[in-house]
Amino acid sequence: QLHLQESGSGLVRPSETLSLTCAVSGVSLSSSSPSWTAPSWAWIRQPPGKGLEWIGYIYSDGSTYYLPSLRGRVTISADKSKNQFSLKLTSMTAADTAMYYCASLGVSNWFDPWGQGALVTVSS
Amino acid sequence: QSVLTQPPSVSGAPGQTVTISCNGGSSNIGAGYEVHWYQQLPGRAPTLLIYDSHNLASGIPARFSGSKSATSASLAITGLQADDEAEYFCQSYDRSLDGFYVFGTGTKVTVL
Numbered sequence: 298q299l300h301l302q303e304s305g306s307g308l309v310r311p312s313e314t315l316s317l318t319c320a321v322s323g324v325s326l327s328s329s330s331p332s333w334t335a336p337s338w339a340w341i342r343q344p345p346g347k348g349l350e351w352i353g354y355i356y357s358d359g360s361t362y363y364l365p366s367l368r369g370r371v372t373i374s375a376d377k378s379k380n381q382f383s384l385k386l387t388s389m390t391a392a393d394t395a396m397y398y399c400a401s402l403g404v405s406n407w408f409d410p411w412g413q414g415a416l417v418t419v420s421s
Numbered sequence: 422q423s424v425l426t427q428p429p430s431v432s433g434a435p436g437q438t439v440t441i442s443c444n445g446g447s448s449n450i451g452a453g454y455e456v457h458w459y460q461q462l463p464g465r466a467p468t469l470l471i472y473d474s475h476n477l478a479s480g481i482p483a484r485f486s487g488s489k490s491a492t493s494a495s496l497a498i499t500g501l502q503a504d505d506e507a508e509y510f511c512q513s514y515d516r517s518l519d520g521f522y523v524f525g526t527g528t529k530v531t532v533l
Contacts, residue, residue, distance in 0.1 A: 349510055351522035365518040398466055407457040409469035
């Protein structure tokens, strides 16, 4: 059974960089399955009391796709040896305060399952 | 930057039916992209409820149903129960700005 678990910095100072990791269990990121059948790995965030915002994802071949408004600040990478993928978001501001979720993005374009979430607060 | 609009809240008594709309446009639902629905219980991560507009995710009771039309989609909950009280989000894909995944604004369902 596929399971995802976020970890990383819960408090980030303004202008600094957020680093989060999502540990994947139940499937190998190094799977030999054809790339068009393998899931992608995504990050989604939710500011307190607000809606969901897709941040980006990394495809099985390592290519990445990001929300246009976050391009230039965001990097998603994968470490297949550790079966995990990561999010880095630079130049953090209070507007980036949110619950950050990692999720599996299936080939049919829905997110399932999700991790439990990591609360990130931007404050000095 | 939600481009899928949902009503902020809907409510109903136990046993009643509530419907949640998800209104998009020509670059997302109207372009033929599928709609998926998620349930977010208080303090929990979202979970997949319905995929490809009308298919129930694993373990989801048939009280939940979904449909899609030209530029919108709907989620119906029949026989409303107390544990249906949650936030519900629709999700699709938008082909503008090089493409991005988009979520609805979210609807809080209250069981009276």
